[in-house]
Amino acid sequence: MNKIYRYGIGLLLLVSVKVQAQNQIIDAIIKEATENSKLEVLAHEIMDGVGPRLVGSPQMQKAHDLAVSTYQSWGIPARNEKWGEWRGWERGITHIDMIAPWTRSLAGTQLAWSPSSPQGGAKGEVVILPEFADSLAFQKWLPTVKGKYVMLSAPQVTGRPDYNWEEFATPESFEKMKAERIKVNAAWSSRLMTTGKSRTGLPLALENAGALGIITSYWSNGFGANKIFSGSTKKVPTVDLSLEDYGLLFRLAESGKKPQINLNAQSKETGVQPTYNTIAEIKGTEKPDEYVMLSAHFDSWDGGTGATDNGTGTILMMEVMRILKAVYPNPKRTILVGHWGSEEQGLNGSRAFVEDHPEMIDKIQALFNQDNGTGRIVNLSGMGFVHSYDYIGRWLNKVPSDITRELKTEFPGNPGTGGTDHVSFVAAGVPAFNLGALNWSYFNYTWHTNLDTYDKIVFDDVRNNAILTAILVYMACEEPEMVSREQRIPINPRTGEPGEWPAQRSPTRKGGMN
Structure with missing residues (x-):
């Protein structure tokens, strides 16, 4: 009995020593x-x-x-x-400047792996992808993009996140905004689909027709935040503009004021x-x-x-x-x-x-x-x-x-x-x-x-x-x-x-x- 007792005490001591050592390490980590x-x-x-x-x-x-x-x-x-x-691929400087109808430096980012612009940039009018009756109408319009920049993202109804609307808007105003947003996004999706081109195929068709570049805006639903991924163009740059600057160009183009930009994106292919x-x-x-x-x-x-x-x-x-x-x-x-x-x-x-x-x-x-x-x-x-x-x-x-x-x-x-x-x-x-x-x-x-x-x-x-x-x-x-x-x-x-x-x-x- 005494031997068993001593064995039990020894085992308890061993466990106690192990736990103590373990706790010392954890204390040291902290x-x-x-x-x-x-x-x-x-x-x-x-x-x-x-x-x-x-x-x-x-x-x-x-x-x-x-x-x-x-x-x-x-x-x-x-x-x-x-x-x-x-x-x-190595990113270089990206300068995007609106030069007409007035002057403003725009906030934007060249998308990864998209080509550079000419040294010093390229000037051109910014146009919106119009509505087409069918893909044949798109093909007929396509040559008009030569020497221009084409906008491919839907305009945003608001630059305020939903949580901001929930805090300050009336319920009626908030619901009205959401309904309008659904309508605009659906109409834009239909516009893209009518071209007969895929999401990656459309930019390629535009650059092959002589467009100077592609302009997108992928808003992240937060103040000042845009998602930045990669472009699909092979010859000309693709840039993502901030919601507010994209909206500015879109509204100017839509109202016939023919905005122009100079885009200077100096990325570099490195093999x-x-x-x-x-x-x-x-x-x-x-x-x-x-x-x-x-x-x-x-x-x-x-x-x-x-x-x-x-x-x-x-x-x-x-x-x-x-x-x-x-x-x-x-x-x-x-x-x-x-x-x-x-x-x-x-x-x-x-x-x-x-x-x-x-x-x-x-x-x-x-x-x-x-x-x-x-x-x-x-x-x-x-x-x-x-x-x-x-x-x-x-x-x-x-x-x-x-x-x-x-x-x-x-x-x-x-x-x-x-x-x-x-x-x-x-x-x-x-x-x-x-x-x-x-x-x-x-x-x-x-x-x-x-x-x-x-x-x-x-x-x-x-x-x-x-x-x-x-x-x-x-x-x-x-x-x-x-x-x-x-x-x-x-x-x-x-x-x-x-x-x-x-x-x-x-x-x-x-x-x-x-």
């Missing part, structure tokens, strides 16, 4: 994250120093190199791992460029061939500087690696971070990593991905892994309650089918989890817009996220065994029948070269 944060420095170097990170651009390569050198300065081995090639993922690792001691992964895409669209999509995810994962290297330099499992290229064109970097490293897939304990803005992490799904609650619940229990108090979890949840990079790993059977952030008006104001810049980062929220993520990674490293990968096949809501686990998909390894 202290390092709050007292020695490098988030502002990282954000400045990447968003301000490098700028936007369009795949195939010099800025993307500069960002990869900066990440490698930063990790190495922290004593963390890092490398750039090539996975494909992309059409190289075929290699594309990379940046990979960094802290080698495990007891189980070096098992991995806990951090994940965030590095590339961005280039209307702004990609601050919240996905600069905040990038600096979060870099900061977590820095913190863990400082307070947990000898992890039980290897900690690996992937900064993926070309997520914006279809999760290409992460899909390539999964495809290129099949030997690692069964050895990834867990992956944590972040990619939806600057806010506090408030959503976490088990992604369809049946036992995810067991281990995620244990790990979250170690995170301070003031950080997790807003966190909503869904277990086991359903596997993701698109959207961001954890999906590449879920499809391969890896317990991969997206750390969903508080909105902070992400979709209206910063997601793929001209306003996605450093000033939109909420650093206190990102600091909280660094603590949460670092603790999750630490706990996943310390987990005695590999976690269960048993999957729950989701039910198709339309048929009520069992669906299928998401299929693993190959990346586009040669992009933008058509």
